[in-house]
Structure formats: C-alpha cells, structure tokens
Amino acid sequence: MASKTNIDLYTAGTPNGHKVHIAFEELGLNYNVHKIDISKNTQKEEWFLKICPNGRIPAMVDKTSGKEKRVFEGGAMLLYLTDKYDKENKISFDHDSDEYWETVEWIVWMQSGLGPMQGQANHFYRYAPEKIEYGINRYQTETKRLYQVLNDRLAQQEKAGQGLWLVGNKFTIADIACFSWVNWGAWAGIETKPFPEIERWLDAINARPAVQRGVNIPDEFKLKEIMSSKEKADEHAKKASAWVMKGQEADQKKHA
Numbered sequence: 001m002a003s004k005t006n007i008d009l010y011t012a013g014t015p016n017g018h019k020v021h022i023a024f025e026e027l028g029l030n031y032n033v034h035k036i037d038i039s040k041n042t043q044k045e046e047w048f049l050k051i052c053p054n055g056r057i058p059a060m061v062d063k064t065s066g067k068e069k070r071v072f073e074g075g076a077m078l079l080y081l082t083d084k085y086d087k088e089n090k091i092s093f094d095h096d097s098d099e100y101w102e103t104v105e106w107i108v109w110m111q112s113g114l115g116p117m118q119g120q121a122n123h124f125y126r127y128a129p130e131k132i133e134y135g136i137n138r139y140q141t142e143t144k145r146l147y148q149v150l151n152d153r154l155a156q157q158e159k160a161g162q163g164l165w166l167v168g169n170k171f172t173i174a175d176i177a178c179f180s181w182v183n184w185g186a187w188a189g190i191e192t193k194p195f196p197e198i199e200r201w202l203d204a205i206n207a208r209p210a211v212q213r214g215v216n217i218p219d220e221f222k223l224k225e226i227m228s229s230k231e232k233a234d235e236h237a238k239k240a241s242a243w244v245m246k247g248q249e250a251d252q253k254k255h256a
Helices: 015-027 074-085 098-127 133-159 173-182 196-206 209-214 230-254
Strands: 003-011 029-035 059-062 069-072
Touching: 003 015, 015 029, 015 074, 015 098, 015 173, 015 209, 059 074, 069 074, 074 098, 074 173, 098 133, 098 173, 098 230, 133 173, 133 196, 173 196, 196 209
Parallel strands: 003 029
Antiparallel strands: 003 059, 059 069
C-alpha cells in the first residue's frame, strides 16, 4: 500500500530519473509523475526553472505537509526521501550513523564522478557530430576506472560477509544511485564483463520488482531493444543527437 504522501515528480527516462523512480517505488510512496520532454528542452522553460534553477531533471515538489517543498538534484532527492519517509530504514540507515555517512559518500561519488564521466562518454561516443577519439577514450577510460572502484568495493563487501551491497549488508540508496548509471553502461560503450561483481550486482538489483517498475517510468525502458543491432543503436543516437546539439546551440547563443 502506498504511503499517504502527495509529491509531484518531474522526470524523464534517463539514469538520473531512474534512480529517483526506484526510490519512490521501493518506499511505496504516493506520487504524481509529470513527464518532462527533454528532447524539446521543456526543462529549460520558465515554469520548470522555478522548481529546478539548473534546468535538469529530476525535480520534485512535496506537498504532503500542506506546504510546498521543492527539491532538485537526484542525490539530494534520494537523501530527502529517505530522511523524511524511510523511518523503517528499508533502503537507508539511521541519520548520523557510520553507515549513513558511507551512503552519502557513495552518492556524492556517483554525483561527482560516475554520472558526469559516463555522461560525457555518452556524449562523445553517441551524440557528438564528429568522432573525437581523444574525447571518447578519455571518458570511456575514466568510466572504466570508476567501474573498477565499484567492482572492488563490492568484492570487499562480499568478502567481509556484508553481501554484494555498497554499504552495510543491504540494498540502499547508495546502490540505487550507482545502479542507475551502470545499468546504462552499454550506451556509453562500456562492457561489464571485465567486472564480475558488478554483473552479479546488476542482476540482483534488476530482479527487484520495485526496480523493474522504476526503470519503466515514465516510459518503457528499451535499452536492450535499442542495443539489439548496430542499426537500431545508430538510429536512436542520430535522433537523440539532433536535440542534444540543438539544446547545446541554444546554450551557446545565450551565453556567448
């Protein structure tokens, strides 16, 4: 049964969106999904900038208390949702515990490293109008380095008897935050075969019902279908590149 919350979620089917969708589903919260069409730069419209000044998804407005509370940035949203609505510590730990701060560390690691580096790998590998080998190699290599950090942590946790989870001995928002990007690794040209712990971790997380629901919000997750052939992948990248570059050109004009 969904908790009696009243939250408006503004999102899209991307790694950044998926991590928040999964948290909502794992916690069983009641929320209203508002799909943001990033291909049309809806996230840059004035009404949305009042919710998220950075013009990026996801963002939310929590109306549960009767007073509107705006929260943007996926990592902040994960911490907010668990602090407010995970009193049973289903996917989190007690505030100010050692495990709490370890969770914060891995979320910040994702926000400052894994997400940005893999995002740049996506751009240079899939969307850039010209193939710049230096850019592709630079960001794919750094993403692989970060995958190794993640793989080593999972191996360390399992060896210590904690199970295949990033923090403590259970699935938490630390796993959710990192999973949302690694689950898209193939789109950045990153294979997970060299990282056996990551592959088992991905399988375990993808088997969770709440995760299966979360990755299909607001649209069906079709990465495997897109990646089923080079032709399909190239066609998808071509379409996405058109609006990515259009948005970049708009920013360049605005900040020239």
